[in-house]
Amino acid sequence: MSAPSLNVHGIWAIYRAEMARMMRTMLQSVATPVITTALYFVVFGGAIGSRIQSVDGVDYGAFIVPGLIMLSLLTQSISNASIGIYFPKFTKTIFEILSAPLSFGEAVIAYVGAAATKSILLALIILATATAFVPVHIQHPVWMVAFLVLTAITFSLFGFIVGIWAENFEQLAIIPSLVVTPLTFLGGAFYSIEMLPQPWRTISLLNPVVYLVSGFRWSFYGSGDVGVAASLGFTALFMAACLAVLWWIFRTGYRLKP
Amino acid sequence: MSPPILSVSAVTKTYKTGFTALLAVDLEIARGEIFALLGPNGAGKTTLISIICGTVTMTSGQVLVDGHDTQSAYRAARSMIGLVPQEIALDIFATVWNTVSFSRGLFGKPPNPAYIESLLRDLSLWDKRDSRVIELSGGMKRRVMIAKALSHEPDLLFLDEPTAGVDVALRRDMWALVRRLRDQGVTMILTTHYIEEAEEMADRVGVIDGGRLLLVEGTAQLMRKLGKRRLTLALQQPLAAIPPELADWPVELAADGQELVYSFDANAEDTGIPALLRLLCENGIDFKDLDTSRTSLEDIFVRLVERAA
Ligand SMILES: Nc1ncnc2c1ncn2[C@@H]1O[C@H](COP(=O)(O)OP(=O)(O)OP(=O)(O)O)[C@@H](O)[C@H]1O
Numbered sequence: 001m002s003a004p005s006l007n008v009h010g011i012w013a014i015y016r017a018e019m020a021r022m023m024r025t026m027l028q029s030v031a032t033p034v035i036t037t038a039l040y041f042v043v044f045g046g047a048i049g050s051r052i053q054s055v056d057g058v059d060y061g062a063f064i065v066p067g068l069i070m071l072s073l074l075t076q077s078i079s080n081a082s083i084g085i086y087f088p089k090f091t092k093t094i095f096e097i098l099s100a101p102l103s104f105g106e107a108v109i110a111y112v113g114a115a116a117t118k119s120i121l122l123a124l125i126i127l128a129t130a131t132a133f134v135p136v137h138i139q140h141p142v143w144m145v146a147f148l149v150l151t152a153i154t155f156s157l158f159g160f161i162v163g164i165w166a167e168n169f170e171q172l173a174i175i176p177s178l179v180v181t182p183l184t185f186l187g188g189a190f191y192s193i194e195m196l197p198q199p200w201r202t203i204s205l206l207n208p209v210v211y212l213v214s215g216f217r218w219s220f221y222g223s224g225d226v227g228v229a230a231s232l233g234f235t236a237l238f239m240a241a242c243l244a245v246l247w248w249i250f251r252t253g254y255r256l257k258p
Numbered sequence: 259m260s261p262p263i264l265s266v267s268a269v270t271k272t273y274k275t276g277f278t279a280l281l282a283v284d285l286e287i288a289r290g291e292i293f294a295l296l297g298p299n300g301a302g303k304t305t306l307i308s309i310i311c312g313t314v315t316m317t318s319g320q321v322l323v324d325g326h327d328t329q330s331a332y333r334a335a336r337s338m339i340g341l342v343p344q345e346i347a348l349d350i351f352a353t354v355w356n357t358v359s360f361s362r363g364l365f366g367k368p369p370n371p372a373y374i375e376s377l378l379r380d381l382s383l384w385d386k387r388d389s390r391v392i393e394l395s396g397g398m399k400r401r402v403m404i405a406k407a408l409s410h411e412p413d414l415l416f417l418d419e420p421t422a423g424v425d426v427a428l429r430r431d432m433w434a435l436v437r438r439l440r441d442q443g444v445t446m447i448l449t450t451h452y453i454e455e456a457e458e459m460a461d462r463v464g465v466i467d468g469g470r471l472l473l474v475e476g477t478a479q480l481m482r483k484l485g486k487r488r489l490t491l492a493l494q495q496p497l498a499a500i501p502p503e504l505a506d507w508p509v510e511l512a513a514d515g516q517e518l519v520y521s522f523d524a525n526a527e528d529t530g531i532p533a534l535l536r537l538l539c540e541n542g543i544d545f546k547d548l549d550t551s552r553t554s555l556e557d558i559f560v561r562l563v564e565r566a567a
């Protein structure tokens with residue numbers, strides 16, 4: 001008997017189970033970002049935006065849309081993927097994944113694919129919510145989708161690593177709340193880094209999220225804080241780094257197998 | 259003889275704590291047999307099973323499943339294996355049907371609702387197919403674990419203490435299932451602390467302690483080789499000491515001299531019982547009752563472990 005070279009049924013089984021798990025909590029996972037986004041629009045778009053007028057020739061309310069979507073995309077990708085792999089570790093059901101004729105790469109495709117799918121869906125829902133508040137138009141829709149997908153996959157990979165690394169729920173929560181949210185807020189989601197005084201403007205260029213938000217905003221309005229190439233290059237670099245870490249985890253069985 | 263379905267050679271496991279849980283274990287399992295792994299708590303049974311199934315990495319050694327190396331050809335090896343672990347671990351929010359179907363897919367098999375249905379019916383889970391796992395009793399959860407392990411029609415099934423904490427009815431069902439699977443040609447390796455079960459069900463037993471496989475032997479041969487029978491005579495008059503006439507016989511007094519116990523080879527042509535009874539009669543030692551029993555695998559096991567210690 002020869003086993004197939006790619007366990008398609010296995011990938012599909014995990015992907016479906018993950019999507020089902022996320023659907024069970026769909027209400028809260030949709031409601032939270034939608035409500036938060038609506039609040040941002042009221043506070044930043046309505047209250048503050050009425051004084052700011054426009055940034056780079058874009059209405060402030062519309063200006064913050066890409067940043068808001070990125071904020072949700074990053075946090076959701078990380079939390080979906082990290083919980084996805086942490087939960088089986090916690091409930092010990094991971095034994096089944098480890099004993100299955102499934103390669104590590106296939107497991108990554110399934111878990112990361114499901115996490116990225118859900119965060120992209122959420123991003124689109126937020127985009128739809130945003131159009132209810134401000135006029136949003138997208139100059140480069142193909143690039144917009146490309147940035148969305150690339151970022152979702154990259155940060156789901158990152159979340160997957162966090163989920164493998166985490167040994168308790170506190171560690172699971174610490175990366176998104178302690179690292180990602182601050183970086184996103186300081187990453188030009190609500191302002192153009194041009195608006196910052198020096199040296200903060202230069203320091204901001206060390207923040208990876210700046211590149212993501214900037215590239216994404218470019219796909220909407222045709223301008224960003226840094227070049228598109230730099231944005232894409234950075235995302236690709238981060239993805240490569242995550243893949244390298246995953247490869248190392250696979251080689252060593254780090255925190256998966258005793 | 260056909261090649262073994264499982265071949266374990268020189269498998270050693272040292273955990274990160276530095277503790278060596280298995281030391282150069284060699285084991286071959288023939289296709290279609292039921293093998294019972296016996297050993298006290300912490301002997302290394304679960305560790306051995308986990309290494310074969312791929313959930314624990316081995317420090318050194320090699321495992322072949324039907325000739326497929328579990329490391330280099332893990333796909334082929336693992337798709338033949340079903341594992342029912344010692345502890346219940348389930349996604350409690352999934353339904354019975356979904357979690358069993360999930361396992362089948364995970365092991366690379368296309369969906370087969372008819373097979374899953376027959377499996378759930380066999381395990382008396384059909385009525386619960388749409389229930390979420392969280393709504394099931396402990397025994398039902400254990401059945402779900404078995405259904406998951408069988409969902410991809412494995413050739414080699416591991417049952418790690420399948421009857422621990424299980425009621426009499428479920429235990430009986432479990433053994434009926436084991437027999438049915440055996441008839442279908444499934445090879446089974448199980449661990450149990452209920453030695454009667456191993457004695458009754460297994461074709462061969464292995465005794466493991468302190469990470470070493472002390473003995474592997476056919477259950478019947480083992481019973482024959484190490485098994486003793488005992489004749490217990492309840493005496494009319496208690497004896498203070500063994501009478502000199504019986505000095506050459508392997509007899510002992512028990513129950514404060516109320517009983518005379520004679521041990522003999524379970525398989526000997528001549529048990530010596532008639533001669534002993536005649537001798538007792540000649541010496542005026544009367545008895546009111548007699549009983550014979552054979553040593554269980556449990557006695558043998560205890561003896562082996564004590565000897566190794
Ligand atoms: N992850 C681990 N890290 C360190 N030591 C471990 C680990 N898992 C098991 N051990 C040790 O290895 C030894 C064998 O454990 P194992 O679970 O294989 O025993 P067992 O024969 O299955 O026992 P039981 O009958 O209690 O299930 C024990 O001493 C145990 O403490």
Ligand SMILES: [Mg+2]
Pocket residue numbers: 303304305344418
């Ligand atoms: Mg055990």
